[in-house]
Amino acid sequence: MTLQSVLDEIAQRPGAGERIQIINPATEELIADFADGGAEAVNEAVDRARASFDSGVWSHLPGNERAKVLWRVADLIDQHAADLAEIDSFNTGMPYMQANMITSTCAEMFRYYAGWCTKLEGIAHDVQQTGGITGAFSNMHAYTLKEPYGVVGLIFPWNGPIFNFCAKLAPSLAAGCSSVVKPAEETPLSALLLVRILQRAGIPEGVVNLVTGYGHTAGAALAEHPGVDKIAFTGSTEIGKRIVQASAGNLKRVTLELGGKSPVLIYDDADLGMATTMASMGIFIHSGQGCICGSRIFAHRKVYDQVVESVATMADSVQLGGPKDENAMIGPLISEKQLGRVMGYIDEGKRDGVEVVTGGHRLDRRGYFVHPTVLTDVDPGMRLYQQEIFGPVVAVLPFDDDDEVVAQANNSDYGLAATVWTRDISRAHRLAKRIQSGTVTLNCQMVFDHSMPFGGYKQSGWGYEWGRAGVESYLQTKTVYAQL
Numbered sequence: 001m002t003l004q005s006v007l008d009e010i011a012q013r014p015g016a017g018e019r020i021q022i023i024n025p026a027t028e029e030l031i032a033d034f035a036d037g038g039a040e041a042v043n044e045a046v047d048r049a050r051a052s053f054d055s056g057v058w059s060h061l062p063g064n065e066r067a068k069v070l071w072r073v074a075d076l077i078d079q080h081a082a083d084l085a086e087i088d089s090f091n092t093g094m095p096y097m098q099a100n101m102i103t104s105t106c107a108e109m110f111r112y113y114a115g116w117c118t119k120l121e122g123i124a125h126d127v128q129q130t131g132g133i134t135g136a137f138s139n140m141h142a143y144t145l146k147e148p149y150g151v152v153g154l155i156f157p158w159n160g161p162i163f164n165f166c167a168k169l170a171p172s173l174a175a176g177c178s179s180v181v182k183p184a185e186e187t188p189l190s191a192l193l194l195v196r197i198l199q200r201a202g203i204p205e206g207v208v209n210l211v212t213g214y215g216h217t218a219g220a221a222l223a224e225h226p227g228v229d230k231i232a233f234t235g236s237t238e239i240g241k242r243i244v245q246a247s248a249g250n251l252k253r254v255t256l257e258l259g260g261k262s263p264v265l266i267y268d269d270a271d272l273g274m275a276t277t278m279a280s281m282g283i284f285i286h287s288g289q290g291c292i293c294g295s296r297i298f299a300h301r302k303v304y305d306q307v308v309e310s311v312a313t314m315a316d317s318v319q320l321g322g323p324k325d326e327n328a329m330i331g332p333l334i335s336e337k338q339l340g341r342v343m344g345y346i347d348e349g350k351r352d353g354v355e356v357v358t359g360g361h362r363l364d365r366r367g368y369f370v371h372p373t374v375l376t377d378v379d380p381g382m383r384l385y386q387q388e389i390f391g392p393v394v395a396v397l398p399f400d401d402d403d404e405v406v407a408q409a410n411n412s413d414y415g416l417a418a419t420v421w422t423r424d425i426s427r428a429h430r431l432a433k434r435i436q437s438g439t440v441t442l443n444c445q446m447v448f449d450h451s452m453p454f455g456g457y458k459q460s461g462w463g464y465e466w467g468r469a470g471v472e473s474y475l476q477t478k479t480v481y482a483q484l
């Protein structure tokens, strides 16, 4: 029922641009098509956002009142969890169970940031300086105010549509910002339902404004719009660089959550059963379409053969299928384009002499399914080793000692996530210090907590989401000096 109603709604969204097709990745069938909103929709949305921000209807609402509304959003997300999960699994092809798990974290995200609404405080200070002009004044104090940036543009990809939306929206609302939101053109459906939820929860008119369209039209117009104060972007490093360039016109603040090529280190003293299971899930889950997927596994030479065999066995045993296949653990790639990209990397590897231990081909069925793929004999100079594939493809490489594996792990332009499996706890913490990565997990993988910051080193990002850092990224600091 709700799925049908969002399908009806998307088909009627206004826009003069070309019609964009939404394809079911598990069946290759047309789900719906909708008009590209383009620059015109962005201009209107920015005007609405600016009017709402300047009116103070949300930005000046006391923190405890904002908090109550965010709690209502969370409760309504819980109430509609099944609908949201159904829409996202249908649209992305991911198993329903997985979509359901992701949706439940969205409600918690709103509850977490509801707590911050009443804690956005600055500092107070007795002015100590005696020299210069300041010294001419006596009995002074100073304090800081935390103020919302204003109108923020939220742009995110298709790999976890509702999660990516909430990860940006909840802290931006807690900070008091108004927003213009552009989901990925492949997966705009759950955003429509979330916007209805926001209205029911009492988010005032004009505070959150949805624009649907392509990245190179609507997204680009948002990134360069002079009326936008900040862009919070999640997506590829390539587009992240374009966002930075487009933002230069009015020196927008920019935060970026970008790609990764995450290393997983497995030592010979690790719990190998757990390590290889998690390392396999850590790359094959969601068909490798996760920013933190561990796409390079480094196995100590003593256990290298065992690790390759275990990961290959997992690759062959996980069940692939669409949202309606009850036993499916892994869904398809999002699009024909993504399929072509992933197969392109695999074919290039084959030409370069990489050994395909298992996989390396698409499934002989409808849908953009690629058999989970394990590669060995991958050279660090290869694109396969260096570039983010965003597919179910892992390279397994041997190592002999800490220095060697740290150098290999850090041999990347990316630095998003890393994992170490070893029973030597001191070594684990030493490695956590040496690996250049925004997140390091020790004897666990794919774990997160909304209260901890998440962000990338090197070309994996700018700034942080989640935790205090997440809400602070939507706030600017004003310093006030006063003579008493």
Ligand code: NAD
Binding pocket: 155, 156, 157, 158, 159, 182, 183, 184, 185, 213, 214, 215, 216, 218, 219, 220, 221, 223, 234, 235, 236, 237, 239, 240, 242, 243, 257, 258, 259, 260, 290, 291, 292, 388, 390, 416, 456, 460, 461
């Ligand atoms: P993408 O960069 O192609 O697109 C992301 C979003 O940007 C989409 O909404 C798209 O429409 C928009 N966009 C495209 N061109 C644009 C432009 N010129 N100006 C403004 N917006 C534009 O990314 P993708 O292929 O859709 O998603 C996969 C990427 O996202 C991977 O690189 C993955 O690692 C990354 N990702 C990162 C995180 C993280 O938290 N670090 C999380 C999820 C995904």
